[in-house]
Amino acid sequence: MGNNTNETTLDLSRERPFEWSSLGVHWYIRMLILAALFCAIYWYELCDLVHTWKTDPSWTHGFLIPLFSVYLIHQKRNEIFATPAKTSYFAFFALIFSILLYIFNTVQLRFAYGNPLIMLASLGSIVLFLNGWKRLKYLWMPVCYIFFAVPIPSRIYRELTYPLRTLASYSSAAILSLIPNVDATASNIVITVLYKGKAIESALNVAEACSGMRLLMAFVALGVAMAYLHERPIWQRFILLLSTVPIAIACNIVRVTITGGIYIFGNPEYAKGIYHDGLGLLMIGLAFVMYYLLAAFMELLFVEEDAKEKVEEIIIKRKQ
8 A cells, every 4th residue: 555655646646746945944044054154164175176167168068067967866856855865874973074174185185186076975965864765866967967067187088088089180181081082091189181283371270179179078078968868778778878989989980070171171260160160069959869869779679579578568567
């Protein structure tokens, strides 16, 4: 009887969408107080993150990540508030430990990348403390998702971009060489081009901005959110998530190839500045198209199998 009651409650919560206004003023006041305390403790880290998002083009998507986290919570609000909250005292001790670790790291260890990660651990501890383990089933993703807004250390970032730049260089050179009268040769991150037997004045250098790292990070973050929200079997979500990496890399190769084509056949000025950035935005659109084509293909491919399984489940229930 207890399980049936819980299932009925959950079904009703899905039929009647939860309204945030029903929480009452006291709930919002408590959240504001906790948010103020959190910001007071981690004020320096928050300011440093916002500064990086504002000044580093590779991390401008950081402004969107917290908004996506809120959106993920909003999408699961029915399930969250249909589940009873239960205070977790384990999370309280985890919160105290993370704050002490933050102080120790700031004063003694001075591992810069560790501080924002400790801040996320504190946020997770607060969420667990207020909601309990059962609600964490619906809240762990919005909390972990903020990780995509934390900048990678510069040294690691540069080490990751170089292989991507090399891959884009060799791939684009191979594609450009398929064009009649064009002979493109790649050497690490530099593409040398001969057009009608005459060398292009300046070699094409695949800069760090063209490594595809920006697109990769932003698209993987969006791919995680989309895979999480899609009502699909776990294995299909996993495939969609994994697909974000090759899709982002493929789109960046397209971008470098188009840029090379502009250098060869057009005006090199149209491959720089605002035009270069605009081409990058177009690649995000191309990445979304490729992602949704893959999602649609998987849905069409396995729809008959899923329908058959549902029919068999209905038959078995009727027999029981």
